[in-house]
Amino acid sequence: MGVIVNGITKLGQVTTYHVQDAGRMGQFLCAAIGGCFARPFRFREVVRQIRLIGMNSMPLILFIGLFSGMVIGLQGYHALRQVASEGRLGVFVSLTLVRELGPVFTALMVTGRAGSAMCAELGIMRISEQFDALDCMAIDPFRYLISPKLIATLISIPILTLMFDLIGIAGGYLSGVVLLGVNPGAFMTGIEQKVTDADIYLGLYKSLAFALLIVWVGTGRGYLLHKIQSVGFGAEAVSAVTTQCVVYTSIGILVWNYLITAVCL
Amino acid sequence: MSVEIEFVDVVKRFGSQTILDHVNVKFTGGQTTVIAGGSGQGKSVSIKLILGLMAPDSGHILIDGVDITKISKKELNEIRTRFGVLFQGVALLDSITVFDNVALPLRERLRLSEAEVKSRVEQALAQYDLQGQGGKFPAQLSGGMKKRVGLARAMMVEPLVVLFDEPTTGLDPQITKDIYKLFFETQRVYGFTSIIVSHDIPKVFNLADRVVVLGQGKMSVFEQPEDIQHSTDPHIIQFVQETMGQVYSSSYELA
Ligand SMILES: Nc1ncnc2c1ncn2[C@@H]1O[C@H](COP(=O)(O)OP(=O)(O)O)[C@@H](O)[C@H]1O
Ligand SMILES: [Mg+2]
Numbered sequence: 001m002g003v004i005v006n007g008i009t010k011l012g013q014v015t016t017y018h019v020q021d022a023g024r025m026g027q028f029l030c031a032a033i034g035g036c037f038a039r040p041f042r043f044r045e046v047v048r049q050i051r052l053i054g055m056n057s058m059p060l061i062l063f064i065g066l067f068s069g070m071v072i073g074l075q076g077y078h079a080l081r082q083v084a085s086e087g088r089l090g091v092f093v094s095l096t097l098v099r100e101l102g103p104v105f106t107a108l109m110v111t112g113r114a115g116s117a118m119c120a121e122l123g124i125m126r127i128s129e130q131f132d133a134l135d136c137m138a139i140d141p142f143r144y145l146i147s148p149k150l151i152a153t154l155i156s157i158p159i160l161t162l163m164f165d166l167i168g169i170a171g172g173y174l175s176g177v178v179l180l181g182v183n184p185g186a187f188m189t190g191i192e193q194k195v196t197d198a199d200i201y202l203g204l205y206k207s208l209a210f211a212l213l214i215v216w217v218g219t220g221r222g223y224l225l226h227k228i229q230s231v232g233f234g235a236e237a238v239s240a241v242t243t244q245c246v247v248y249t250s251i252g253i254l255v256w257n258y259l260i261t262a263v264c265l
Numbered sequence: 266m267s268v269e270i271e272f273v274d275v276v277k278r279f280g281s282q283t284i285l286d287h288v289n290v291k292f293t294g295g296q297t298t299v300i301a302g303g304s305g306q307g308k309s310v311s312i313k314l315i316l317g318l319m320a321p322d323s324g325h326i327l328i329d330g331v332d333i334t335k336i337s338k339k340e341l342n343e344i345r346t347r348f349g350v351l352f353q354g355v356a357l358l359d360s361i362t363v364f365d366n367v368a369l370p371l372r373e374r375l376r377l378s379e380a381e382v383k384s385r386v387e388q389a390l391a392q393y394d395l396q397g398q399g400g401k402f403p404a405q406l407s408g409g410m411k412k413r414v415g416l417a418r419a420m421m422v423e424p425l426v427v428l429f430d431e432p433t434t435g436l437d438p439q440i441t442k443d444i445y446k447l448f449f450e451t452q453r454v455y456g457f458t459s460i461i462v463s464h465d466i467p468k469v470f471n472l473a474d475r476v477v478v479l480g481q482g483k484m485s486v487f488e489q490p491e492d493i494q495h496s497t498d499p500h501i502i503q504f505v506q507e508t509m510g511q512v513y514s515s516s517y518e519l520a
Contacts, residue, residue, distance in 0.1 A: 137418075
C-alpha cells in the first residue's frame with residue numbers, strides 16, 4: 001500500500017514539475033518576444049550578435065553545404081540512372097536541399113555552435129548572480145540580453161539557410177555535371193522549372209521556426225537554470241543544462257520539420 | 266524623503282533550517298544600520314529578502330510602507346530603481362569591462378549621453394581608487410578591486426537605499442578606512458537609508474547609527490552601537506567576544 005501511495009505521490013510531483021517547467025518556458029518566450037519591442041532598442045548588440053551567431057557560423061555552413069550537395073549529387077546520379085533520368089539530377093538536388101536538408105542542417109549546426117553557447121553564457125550568468133544584479137539595477141534582462149539574441153538569430157538563420165542551399169546546389173553541380181558528366185543545361189533548366197516559390201517559402205518558414213526554437217531553448221534553459229531539477233549545481237549544472245539544450249533543440253527541429261512538411265505538402 | 270524598511274513577522278526557511286524566525290525590525294530612514302552576526306546566520310538572505318530576490322515563507326517586508334511580497338514585478342522594479350546594491354559575491358557582468366559595468370546603470374537606466382557617462386564613470390573610478398582600470402575585465406581584477414567596482418556601480422545612480430553585503434571584507438585596512446570615509450561623506454550629503462552587512466567590528470561602529478545582530482533566527486537591535494557590549498544575551502556576548510576579542514588581541518599583539 002505504502003509503495004503505491006509513494007509511487008502516486010512521486011508521479012504527481014514529477015508531473016507538477018514538468019507542467020511548471022513548461023509554464024516557465026512559455027512565460028520566458030513571451031517575455032523574450034516582448035523584449036524585442038521594449039525601448040531603447042539595442043541595435044549595436046543585435047549587430048554584434050549577428051556577427052557571433054551568423055557570420056561566425058558561415059564557414060562551417062558553407063563547408064557542410066558543399067559536401068552535402070556533393071554527396072546528394074553522387075547518390076542522386078546513381079539512383080536516377082537506374083530509371084534513366086540523370087537529367088533530373090538538378091531538380092532532385094535542389095528540392096532536397098531547399099525543402100529539407102538546407103533548413104534542417106543549418107539549424108542543427110547553429111544549435112551546436114550558437115545555441116549551446118547562449119545556454120552556457122546565460123547559465124553562468126545565473127549561477128554567478130549576474131541576473132540578480134541586473135534585476136536589482138532594474139535593468140530588464142530580456143531587452144538587454146535575450147531579445148537581441150532572438151532578433152539576431154531570426155535574421156541570421158534564414159540567410160545561412162539560403163547560403164547552404166546555394167552552395168549545396170553548386171556541390172551537386174560539381175559532382176553531377178563536372179565529375180559524372182550530366183548535361184549542364186538539363187541540370188539548370190530542371191531547377192528553374194521545378195523549384196517554385198512555394199518550395200522557397202517552405203524553406204523560409206522552417207528556418208524561421210527553427211531559429212525561434214534554438215533561441216527559446218538555448219536562452220531559456222540557461223536563464224531558468226536555477227529552476228531546473230536534477231541537473232546539479234554550479235559548473236556541473238551549466239554543463240548538464242547545455243547538453244539538455246542541444247538535445248531538446250535537435251529533437252525539436254526534427255519533429256517540427258516533419259510536422260511542417262506534413263502540413264505543407 | 267528617506268525610505269524606511271521594515272520586517273514584519275518575517276519567517277524564512279530552507280527545508281528544515283529556519284533562517285529567520287518571526288523577525289520584526291525597522292530600518293529607520295536616513296540612517297545607517299549595520300547588520301552583524303556569525304557566518305551562515307542569514308545576513309545575505311536578509312538582504313535578498315529586502316531586494317525581493319527571495320520571498321519570505323510568511324510575514325511582510327515593507328519598503329516605504331509598500332509590502333514588496335505582494336506587488337507585481339513592474340512595481341518591484343520601480344522600487345528597485347531607488348536601490349544601490351553590492352552583493353557579497355559582487356556579481357559584476359563578467360563579459361564587459363570595468364568601465365562598462367560602472368556605466369551600465371547610467372546608460373541603461375538614466376540614458377545619459379556618452380560624454381556625460383564617460384565623465385561620471387571616470388570620476389567614480391577615481392573616487393574608488395580605480396584610475397586606469399576601466400579597460401580591464403572583472404576576471405583580471407583582485408577581489409578587493411572587484412568590490413570597489415561593485416561599490417562604484419552601486420553608487421552611480423545616487424540611490425535612496427544602499428544595501429551593501431560585506432563591502433570591505435578582503436580589503437586592506439587603509440582602503441577599508443577610505444571607503445568608510447567616502448561612504449560617510451556621501452551618506453551625509455544624500456541622506457540615504459543604508460544597511461551594511463559587516464564584520465568590521467568595532468571599526469564600522471563609527472559609521473553605524475544602529476547595530477542589528479542576527480543570530481539563531483532573531484535580530485537584536487542596539488540603538489547605540491556601544492550597547493552591544495552590555496548585552497546580557499549569551500549568544501551576543503559570545504559573538505562580541507569572538508569578533509571584538511579578536512580585534513583587541515591582535516592590536517594588543519601589535520603593540
Ligand atoms: N538558496 C539557498 N538554498 C538553501 N539554503 C540557503 C540558500 N541561501 C542560503 N542558504 C542557507 O541559509 C543560511 C544563511 O545564509 P547566508 O545568508 O548566506 O549567511 P550569511 O549570514 O553568512 O550571509 C546558510 O546556512 C545557508 O546555507
Ligand atoms: Mg553572507
